[in-house]
Amino acid sequence: MTHTISHWSQANQDRAHTILESYPQKRSAIMPLLYVASLEHEFVSVDAMTEVAELTGVTAAQVQSVATFYTMFKREKAGRYLVSVCTGISCYLMGADDVLEAVEQASEAPHGAVSSDGLFSVEHVECVGACGGAPAVQVNYELVEGLTGSTGQKLIEWLRDTRPEVVLADEMQQLFGGQRSFDWGPPEHEGAIAPVPAFGPYGSAGTDA
Amino acid sequence: MSDLILTRRMVAHPRDSHTLGRYLETGGYTSLRKALFDMSREDVIAEVKASNMRGRGGAGFPMGVKWGFLAPAEPRYLVVNCDESEPGTFNDRQLTERDPHQLLEGIAIASYALGVDHAFVYIRGEYPKAARRLQHAIEEAYEAGHLGTNIQGSDYSLEVTIHLGGGAYICGEETALLNSLEGRRGEPRLKPPFPAVEGLYAKPTIVNNVESIANVPWIVENSGAAYAAIGPERSAGMKMVSVSGHVNKPGNYEIELGMTWREFIYDIAGGIRDGLELKAWIPGGASSPWFVPEVHLDTPFTIDDVASNGSMLGAGAVIVMDENTNVVAAAHRLVYFFADESCGQCTPCREGTSWLASVLQRILDGHGRTEDIDLLLSISESISPGLKWPPAMTTICPLGPSAVSPVTSITRWFRPEIEAMISTSGVSHG
Numbered sequence: 001m002t003h004t005i006s007h008w009s010q011a012n013q014d015r016a017h018t019i020l021e022s023y024p025q026k027r028s029a030i031m032p033l034l035y036v037a038s039l040e041h042e043f044v045s046v047d048a049m050t051e052v053a054e055l056t057g058v059t060a061a062q063v064q065s066v067a068t069f070y071t072m073f074k075r076e077k078a079g080r081y082l083v084s085v086c087t088g089i090s091c092y093l094m095g096a097d098d099v100l101e102a103v104e105q106a107s108e109a110p111h112g113a114v115s116s117d118g119l120f121s122v123e124h125v126e127c128v129g130a131c132g133g134a135p136a137v138q139v140n141y142e143l144v145e146g147l148t149g150s151t152g153q154k155l156i157e158w159l160r161d162t163r164p165e166v167v168l169a170d171e172m173q174q175l176f177g178g179q180r181s182f183d184w185g186p187p188e189h190e191g192a193i194a195p196v197p198a199f200g201p202y203g204s205a206g207t208d209a
Numbered sequence: 210m211s212d213l214i215l216t217r218r219m220v221a222h223p224r225d226s227h228t229l230g231r232y233l234e235t236g237g238y239t240s241l242r243k244a245l246f247d248m249s250r251e252d253v254i255a256e257v258k259a260s261n262m263r264g265r266g267g268a269g270f271p272m273g274v275k276w277g278f279l280a281p282a283e284p285r286y287l288v289v290n291c292d293e294s295e296p297g298t299f300n301d302r303q304l305t306e307r308d309p310h311q312l313l314e315g316i317a318i319a320s321y322a323l324g325v326d327h328a329f330v331y332i333r334g335e336y337p338k339a340a341r342r343l344q345h346a347i348e349e350a351y352e353a354g355h356l357g358t359n360i361q362g363s364d365y366s367l368e369v370t371i372h373l374g375g376g377a378y379i380c381g382e383e384t385a386l387l388n389s390l391e392g393r394r395g396e397p398r399l400k401p402p403f404p405a406v407e408g409l410y411a412k413p414t415i416v417n418n419v420e421s422i423a424n425v426p427w428i429v430e431n432s433g434a435a436y437a438a439i440g441p442e443r444s445a446g447m448k449m450v451s452v453s454g455h456v457n458k459p460g461n462y463e464i465e466l467g468m469t470w471r472e473f474i475y476d477i478a479g480g481i482r483d484g485l486e487l488k489a490w491i492p493g494g495a496s497s498p499w500f501v502p503e504v505h506l507d508t509p510f511t512i513d514d515v516a517s518n519g520s521m522l523g524a525g526a527v528i529v530m531d532e533n534t535n536v537v538a539a540a541h542r543l544v545y546f547f548a549d550e551s552c553g554q555c556t557p558c559r560e561g562t563s564w565l566a567s568v569l570q571r572i573l574d575g576h577g578r579t580e581d582i583d584l585l586l587s588i589s590e591s592i593s594p595g596l597k598w599p600p601a602m603t604t605i606c607p608l609g610p611s612a613v614s615p616v617t618s619i620t621r622w623f624r625p626e627i628e629a630m631i632s633t634s635g636v637s638h639g
Contacts, residue, residue, distance in 0.1 A: 022370045024284075024327065025410055030392035031375055056392065069394040069552075070375025072334045084335075088296045089495055090453035090528055092542045126378065126546050127296040127495075128335045131453035131528070132460045141337050169338060181451075182303045182461055183223055190341055197337040197373055200344055 004051050005040075012040045015203050016055060022201075026056045030066050034073050035202040039194055044073045071125075072141075074195065079114045079121035081159050081167070082195035083107060084138040085152075088127030094134035095148065100124055102149035103137065106156035119160060121195070132181030140192035142169040146178025167192040211439045214427045214447045215420065216463045219307040227342055229349040232310035238355050240426040244318045245363040248429070253322035257425065259433025261445040266290055266381075266418030267494070267524045269512055273433075278405035279323055280413040287320050287328040288409060288416045292386060294333055294378040296495035296546060297526030300449035300461045301419035305332070305339040308423070309346035313369065315425035317356060320367050323415055328367060331386050333374045340371055347371070378550035382606045383416040385552065396552045397606035418524070420449055440465045444511040448525055452478045455485065455531035471506040474529060486532040489622065493523030495543050496611030498598050499618035519598050520614075536623045537630060540615035541569040547612035558609030561592040565616055577631035582620055589613040 005013055019032045033055055037048035044067050046060075053060040067073045074082075085091075085100040100122075104110060107120035114121050130136035133145025137152060144155065155176045164171075170187035173180070192198035218235055219226040232238070244253050258273030279285060289312070293301040305312055312330075320328045332340045347369050350356040358366045377395045379385045384398035387409050408414020424446065428436050437445045444466040450473075453459045457479030464477065474480065474487065481487050487502045492510075498520040500508070508514055515522045530539060548562035565588055568581055578584075586596070593600040593610035596617050600610035619627060 025391070027392035028372070028390060031389070032373065034375075035373070058392075066392060066394055070334075070377050072374075072376035087542070088546060089491075089539065089542050090297055093454045093528070093530060093534065093539065125335075125376075126549060127294060129293050129299040129302050129333070131297050131299050131451060131526070134453060134459075138335065141335060143338070179459070181299045181453075181459070182307070183219075185219075185227065185307060186224055188338065188341070192337070197334050197340070199337050199340045199371075199373055201371070202373065 004054050008040050012036050012203060015201065018201065020055065027058060030056050030058070030063055031070070032202055034063075034067055035196050038074065038196050039203045042194070043077045044075050072197070077114070078195045079107075079109060080119050080163075080195075081121075081139050082141075083109075083120060083122045083156070084125040084128070084141070085122065086126070086128045086130065086134070086136045086138075087124040088131070090127070090131035091135040096135040098149035099135045099137060099147050099152040102152040103156055106153040117160075119163075120156070130181050133177075133179050139172065140167045140195045141197045142167045142172065142192050144169065144172040144177045145180045147176065148178070151176045151178070165193065211447060211465050213463050215304060215308070215311070215423050215449060216461075218311065219303075226307050227309055227346065229310060229346065229353060232308075236430075237310055237426075238314055238361070240429040241314050241317050241321075241355060242361055244321055244429050245361055245365055250322045250324060253318060253429065256428055256433040257322070260424075260428045260436035261433075261442070262421065262424055262428070262436060263444070263512060264418060265420035265448070265524065267295065267496075267521075269522065272417060272421050275405065275417075276319075276323060276415060278403065279415055280406045282413050283324070284327065284412055285323060285325050286409045286412060286414040287316065287323055287325045288383075288386065288390065288414055289316060289328065289330040289419060289422055290381065290383065290386060290416055291330055291332040291336070291339065291419045292374050292381040293336070293419070293524070294381045295524050295526060296543070297453055297491065297528045298451050298494055298524045299453075300451050300525065302336055302339055303461050304419055304423050304449070305336070306342045309343045310350065311426060312343065312419060312423050313346055313350050313356065315422035316369060317360065317367055318425050318429055319415070319417065319422055321365055325415075326367055328369050329390060329409070330369065330371050331374060331380070331390055332371055333380075334376050337373075340373055344371055377552075378546075379552045379606070379608060382608070385606070386416065387414065394552070396554050399605055441467045441509075441511050441513075443513050450525045450527060452527040452529065454490070454529035455482050455534070456480065456529045457482050466511045468510050469507050470500065470510055473510050473527070474506075478527070478529065481529070481531050483531075488530045488532045488534050489536065489618070490530060491526075491528040493521045494526040495528070495546060496607065496614055497521045497523050498614045499622065501622045516599075521598065536619045537569060537572055537627055540619045541566065541573060543615040544569055544612050547608060551608060555604040555609060557592045557603045558612070561588050561609060562612040564588050565612060569616075572627065572630055572634075575634045577634045579631060581631060582624065582627055585616050586620060589616050
């Protein structure tokens, strides 16, 4: 049944098989596999949903019904850097609207669209659990806390100028961040290589350490 | 104030509290050894019951009692809820990132007690670092024999699997979480049956919050009675409280409950920034009805005192607003959140939350109508009859009624302010 992903990279095929083995029922692998498929196809395409359906023994329509329920499965190609600005209550109280406006202007990616250079998508998101370091932003789901309009703009300019291969939360926090929700501890050298959560078993997780 | 439990290691060893080496050096995995070799499963459950710990995820149901409901059918599952999405909460993120082995040891002890051989940790997709840290800790623990086959040389074996969410607040609700873990849309299920009887794959399942499980190693080490002795009788133990908004010292604080709100906001959280006055605060996350200084500052910060004042402690998230806060805008932000996150199964929630958001938006836009306050309350009434807390429900889960909390809060405490906004609206409505 797995022949349909024979064109995937070997690494992604291996990830898919490991994920399938980690659940008592294959259907549970749908969401993790959608993340791996997003890495493979750059977004959750129709092909991706069909492949995940075959891997998990359900119909493509069932996979689509799952994929469309969750906001993190992108069904169109996002910019290389997906910038998610938290506009939840605590971030709102601390000035998130200024950050969102600055980020949209600097990235030239009006809400929902990809910038013409393909580098940026901007979205506003609901609470990312960084309320003690509000306002917060995630770039490819890697966190920066304690931003302002001004540092938000600088963050975008830095991403455009340096185009990091791996987006590292600690690096962004050190350069542009402010108040944090709590002490993060020692810096991590693992981050995101695509607009997909950088979690080892699902792929991504580039590292320089 | 009692000694720290959950945060003691990360406070004492901020550079390496997440590593197995530090965990072992500070007594880690000895509670698991005690449970496996010196205690029966029933003994462990009895200690957790004796702790009187009330679940830290929001509902406040005693964890030991919940464990007692687990049906005998096999297999059974433990699912740890790290979908922490209630606006204002960020304590599970800290516990998972900064002390993942404490969580894993709690998972292993709980799984042993419940007769579980496969546990899942559902982590929201927006927490990749927490997932990475926990995954790394799982690999360390397998390697060292604290997870996997024949743990610590016993005949007990356990698999632990991390599952990432996809960006849906509703998956913090335990039955929605189970649907999501099964590869379905995160829609809550009608209860009963409760997960303890029919949960994951229709098998008996316990769903516990990260903070609840992270307390288990300490309880096993020190006894349930020792835990129950901390804090007020019905708010036993230490509680991680997240405080955010207009305070001088936002963050997570592990506290013994029982102090007044005045003490918490001004002494612990450092008071209101820029020397401004306190206008209102949300005592237990976005879902909870607001408190105001004129009435609630000297109310004790306990689960029951918050409840008897018509709100809830929830997952322990305090959101503070200063005197310059536009309460209609703040309420709109909260209501919009619930409208955005409604799963759409139940009409009162799907339609009602969007209507509430629209009416608040029109007031903010300067197009408010004199009947809008009544309209807001009428829509609220159809989502949550009686407008009380805990809410009467017309819906499968409490998401809809949660959207009503900010509306009833501002109409109750700040009605003149809303009326003033409406009366200065520049547009006439014939």
